[in-house]
Amino acid sequence: MAKLILSLDGQVIKEYDINKERMTIGRKPHNDIQIDNLAVSGEHAMIMTILNDSFLEDLGSTNGTMVNGQPVKKHFLQGDDVVEIGKYKLKYVNEKAGGMSQQEFEKTMVLKTPPVETAKAKAATDTNVSDTKPDMQANPQAAVVAQAAMKADAAAEQPAVGGKPQEDATNPLAGAAGDLGGTIQILSGPNAGRELPLSKPLTTLGKPGIQVAVIAKRPQGYFITHVEGTNFPVVNGKPLDAQAQKLQDHDIIELAGVKMEFFLKS
Amino acid sequence: MNLRNSLEMATATHTGMVRSHNEDSVNVETDIGLAVLADGMGGYNAGEVASGIATALIATETREALTRLSPHDVDQESGEMVAFGLLNDVVTKANESIYQSANSQPQYAGMGTTLVVGLFCDNKVTVAHIGDSRCYRLRDNRLEQITRDHSLLQEQIDSGLLTKEAARRSQNKNLVTRALGIEPSVIPEIHVHEAKPGDLYLMCSDGLNDMVDDEDIELTVSSLSSNLPLAATQLVQMANDAGGRDNISVVLVKIKRDFPAGNGWVSKVRSWFV
Numbered sequence: 001m002a003k004l005i006l007s008l009d010g011q012v013i014k015e016y017d018i019n020k021e022r023m024t025i026g027r028k029p030h031n032d033i034q035i036d037n038l039a040v041s042g043e044h045a046m047i048m049t050i051l052n053d054s055f056l057e058d059l060g061s062t063n064g065t066m067v068n069g070q071p072v073k074k075h076f077l078q079g080d081d082v083v084e085i086g087k088y089k090l091k092y093v094n095e096k097a098g099g100m101s102q103q104e105f106e107k108t109m110v111l112k113t114p115p116v117e118t119a120k121a122k123a124a125t126d127t128n129v130s131d132t133k134p135d136m137q138a139n140p141q142a143a144v145v146a147q148a149a150m151k152a153d154a155a156a157e158q159p160a161v162g163g164k165p166q167e168d169a170t171n172p173l174a175g176a177a178g179d180l181g182g183t184i185q186i187l188s189g190p191n192a193g194r195e196l197p198l199s200k201p202l203t204t205l206g207k208p209g210i211q212v213a214v215i216a217k218r219p220q221g222y223f224i225t226h227v228e229g230t231n232f233p234v235v236n237g238k239p240l241d242a243q244a245q246k247l248q249d250h251d252i253i254e255l256a257g258v259k260m261e262f263f264l265k266s
Numbered sequence: 267m268n269l270r271n272s273l274e275m276a277t278a279t280h281t282g283m284v285r286s287h288n289e290d291s292v293n294v295e296t297d298i299g300l301a302v303l304a305d306g307m308g309g310y311n312a313g314e315v316a317s318g319i320a321t322a323l324i325a326t327e328t329r330e331a332l333t334r335l336s337p338h339d340v341d342q343e344s345g346e347m348v349a350f351g352l353l354n355d356v357v358t359k360a361n362e363s364i365y366q367s368a369n370s371q372p373q374y375a376g377m378g379t380t381l382v383v384g385l386f387c388d389n390k391v392t393v394a395h396i397g398d399s400r401c402y403r404l405r406d407n408r409l410e411q412i413t414r415d416h417s418l419l420q421e422q423i424d425s426g427l428l429t430k431e432a433a434r435r436s437q438n439k440n441l442v443t444r445a446l447g448i449e450p451s452v453i454p455e456i457h458v459h460e461a462k463p464g465d466l467y468l469m470c471s472d473g474l475n476d477m478v479d480d481e482d483i484e485l486t487v488s489s490l491s492s493n494l495p496l497a498a499t500q501l502v503q504m505a506n507d508a509g510g511r512d513n514i515s516v517v518l519v520k521i522k523r524d525f526p527a528g529n530g531w532v533s534k535v536r537s538w539f540v
Contacts, residue, residue: 076428110445201486228492
């Protein structure tokens, strides 16, 4: 479950579990998170939570709300975001659903709304963030999950891959091969001497309709594969087969009558 | 009418790097212009049972229906193409079949599946979908998603709560608002699109589009469109390189040439010569 850690000048004051759809932050005592300080407005901000995602919204406070040093009106909270209200800091920590493994959690589930209410729920989401509250509250409970079955299923599987943040997984091409700077230099023909950086995940070489090969940039390195044409590309004098071949620094490629060299730029 | 001369199809499906088994299921029948992809859910092996029922049943039922009906005709009652009602019927049957299995056999309780189906006929493609399995179209080297997910995330995007970029970081990716086999009846979303020679259609389970950006999918299908099997395996590989957190399935359909539905004997005679 996600939580907020309230601190002042580096001293932790209190931890708050985000256990409600809507939690308010403000100076007045009725707020879920009360910060009794004159720099804080009576109703300063609120955090709306839909299942595992939380959104921070400034409620028109006098002195504003900052996240990671930037003033915000509305913000989709990410793990380790720091919300600043006056001199107080609230750190947002999202430890994905306590007890449940990441895997189990990621399994596709059906959010079941009774047929009659579907239209209503939709209308509510369509209108306003804060208005969605009643429907959203009903949804998590109504979510149809073959709980028992899923648990057993997940237990049989290997543990989830670490606690990697989502971004890592979605953009791995930025790492690994990305830093190696694989490049093709044309050695023969009219374009001899030209360099072609292999910066994209895929780079095609050759003449469409005659002979085409593709070089894929992968975390493990660069791989060349034949795409079309009766002739297969030749690497260091040996023709490729249908399989991808990993390129080594200074490999010589011959393709559609043109010689080129693959090398890694540091 | 056999569509093998006009369409080329390729598929790939993979368990991914994290899951222990593959709950996705794909089925293509090039001659009748049908492509089906399903992403099952539910405990033990129930997910793949649900997706397997969906793809197998839709293929056999569609093949059977095409012996009785001309999909390109316009239905007098609804004013829609016959293909529209045909897909609606076969999807309804698949839903009933999965729902009944789930309710009669305890080990299958709660199983369900997402679904995307494309039926090609008369220079058109009729696409039916349920849940978050997608269909994209590559035309003039631009990739466009032609289905809209039935998911919580999509509803949040539609309502303006999330931007598309923020949605990639959401932790609610796995919640679909519609699925096959969960309730006694289901309404598939069905649309008819013009299909042109050169078009490439990609159907995929969320194991692909959650791991690989649309931009990279576009780059892959556009640069490898001359070799569909390679394009399909390349997409799977990219999803796995990115972590492969879910099963990954892709179906690629390329329109090689026009496929107008001739009426009666003209098309039959023509089909002997091509």
